[in-house]
Amino acid sequence: MPLVAGVDSSTQSCKVVIRDADSGVLVRSGRATHPPGTEVDPAEWFVALGEAISAAGGLDDVAALSVGAQQHGLVCLDSSGEVVRPALLWNDTRSADAATALVEELGGAQAWADAVGVVPLAAITASRLRWVADAEPHNADRTAAVCLPHDWLTWHLGTDAGLDALATDRGDASGTGYFSAVTDEYREDLLRLAFRDRRPQLPRVAGPYERVGEHRGGAVIGPGTGDNAAAALALDAGEGDVVISIGTSGVVSAVSSAAARDASGIVAGFADATGRQLPLVCTLNAARVLDATTTLLGVDHAALSSLALAAPPGSDGLVMVPYFEGERTPNRPHATGAVHGLTIATSTPAHLARATVEGLLCGLADGVDHLIAQGVQVRRVILIGGGARSEAVRRLAPAILGVPVLVPSPGEYVADGAARQAAWTLAGTDRPPTWPQADTQRYEADPQPQVRERYAAVRDLTDGVQPPTE
Ligand SMILES: Nc1ncnc2c1ncn2[C@@H]1O[C@H](COP(=O)(O)OP(=O)(O)O)[C@@H](O)[C@H]1O
Ligand SMILES: O=C(CO)[C@@H](O)[C@H](O)COP(=O)(O)O
Numbered sequence: 001m002p003l004v005a006g007v008d009s010s011t012q013s014c015k016v017v018i019r020d021a022d023s024g025v026l027v028r029s030g031r032a033t034h035p036p037g038t039e040v041d042p043a044e045w046f047v048a049l050g051e052a053i054s055a056a057g058g059l060d061d062v063a064a065l066s067v068g069a070q071q072h073g074l075v076c077l078d079s080s081g082e083v084v085r086p087a088l089l090w091n092d093t094r095s096a097d098a099a100t101a102l103v104e105e106l107g108g109a110q111a112w113a114d115a116v117g118v119v120p121l122a123a124i125t126a127s128r129l130r131w132v133a134d135a136e137p138h139n140a141d142r143t144a145a146v147c148l149p150h151d152w153l154t155w156h157l158g159t160d161a162g163l164d165a166l167a168t169d170r171g172d173a174s175g176t177g178y179f180s181a182v183t184d185e186y187r188e189d190l191l192r193l194a195f196r197d198r199r200p201q202l203p204r205v206a207g208p209y210e211r212v213g214e215h216r217g218g219a220v221i222g223p224g225t226g227d228n229a230a231a232a233l234a235l236d237a238g239e240g241d242v243v244i245s246i247g248t249s250g251v252v253s254a255v256s257s258a259a260a261r262d263a264s265g266i267v268a269g270f271a272d273a274t275g276r277q278l279p280l281v282c283t284l285n286a287a288r289v290l291d292a293t294t295t296l297l298g299v300d301h302a303a304l305s306s307l308a309l310a311a312p313p314g315s316d317g318l319v320m321v322p323y324f325e326g327e328r329t330p331n332r333p334h335a336t337g338a339v340h341g342l343t344i345a346t347s348t349p350a351h352l353a354r355a356t357v358e359g360l361l362c363g364l365a366d367g368v369d370h371l372i373a374q375g376v377q378v379r380r381v382i383l384i385g386g387g388a389r390s391e392a393v394r395r396l397a398p399a400i401l402g403v404p405v406l407v408p409s410p411g412e413y414v415a416d417g418a419a420r421q422a423a424w425t426l427a428g429t430d431r432p433p434t435w436p437q438a439d440t441q442r443y444e445a446d447p448q449p450q451v452r453e454r455y456a457a458v459r460d461l462t463d464g465v466q467p468p469t470e
Pocket of ligand 2: 010011012069070071072090123175226227228247248249250251280282
């Protein structure tokens with residue numbers, strides 16, 4: 001009965017699960033926090049990973065492991081493998097202008113959608129490369145290789161320290177803007193365009209269950225993948241399943257045989273971890289919007305949820321547009337959040353709590369509509385991530401999303417997907433091992449289109465004006 005480990009190195013924390021490779025049963029787990037901010041020294045991830053591994057009882061008895069991690073972050077390495085500058089994360093919006101320039105230089109959004117299924121936004125790795133090339137040419141000149149957070153962690157866990165040992169998978173590579181999930185090849189021309197004619201080494205793109213290294217303790221290392229592809233693997237998401245994750249990011253995605261080609265740039269044509277596609281919509285603001293309102297109201301998450309459920313649907317016209325950290329969907333990197341409809345009657349904690357949950361869910365419902373417009377079938381939503389722990393989110397979700405919502409028991413689904421990939425790598429079979437699915441709770445409710453209509457009317461009042469700087 002071999003054991004396998006799965007890692008989720010996400011924006012806010014690192015989680016490790018250790019499961020039985022055959023049955024999938026959870027044996028032990030651990031976690032550690034990441035530093036705040038939108039640029040992070042990758043060494044901090046490795047420290048947190050070490051802490052999470054220790055908290056999970058170590059890897060001595062583990063036969064295989066894989067890493068899932070936040071997508072898109074740019075890690076620049078010099079020729080000796082040292083990190084050139086702190087990694088720029090997916091939620092760092094300083095590359096917004098670089099993204100706009102890249103879109104224009106290739107001939108517009110359609111050209112990018114046709115080339116790689118992804119239109120550069122601030123989040124996409126290619127935009128960060130351009131930002132480094134222009135703002136920090138000395139760092140760009142020192143950069144011999146670029147990789148993603150999961151690639152870097154996987155490489156550091158292995159025994160081979162050479163740049164040639166860097167590996168990624170198509171799930172994470174598809175979020176760079178210089179890899180096509182249709183041809184499964186890097187687009188060197190787009191890499192050069194982004195990095196102003198520099199051609200850094202890239203990780204080789206491994207197959208879905210290929211061994212890419214060995215841990216010093218002897219465990220086989222699987223290719224790993226981006227966090228959203230890992231979650232889809234854990235949930236065994238199929239046709240008609242839309243996975244919504246409410247973590248730091250809000251993600252709406254679906255496993256599909258068809259690649260997305262959305263010239264609006266809203267639906268990204270990413271790949272999954274099994275050889276298929278993962279059309280995906282991502283918002284910059286999700287669980288932290290709930291966190292912000294707990295701070296505003298001076299309550300904890302349980303109280304916020306109770307307050308939200310105590311206010312009427314639509315919160316008597318109070319609407320929160322949750323663009324607290326700028327926004328990616330819609331693409332408004334410089335937007336800020338807004339509350340509309342304040343009256344004496346709506347100036348209550350319950351109304352604000354309800355407007356927060358509804359605003360968050362309305363943004364995600366917009367994402368579901370964009371997936372539908374790309375031909376994705378939506379039979380039901382599977383809701384995961386820290387925000388799914390909120391009872392109010394779970395109960396209001398079916399009314400706002402208009403479909404039944406399944407909530408698996410609270411767990412670490414990204415780390416679980418990585419663990420399932422590790423078991424697959426160990427087995428070396430064509431299909432991943434069949435693991436039983438977590439118990440789920442089903443939520444249904446009458447649709448409340450009026451809530452979305454009011455949100456839509458207010459959403460477009462928000463602008464891209466940057467807040468004053470000191
Ligand atoms: N009961 C809860 N209700 C609402 N939000 C919660 C709850 N518990 C945790 N969270 C929030 O969920 C987020 C963490 O979720 P997670 O999916 O782990 O995020 P990430 O993968 O981006 O690190 C945090 O912002 C946390 O405050
Ligand atoms: O940018 C995306 C997807 O395109 C995000 O989903 C990141 O992958 C970070 O995820 P979390 O920190 O929310 O887990």
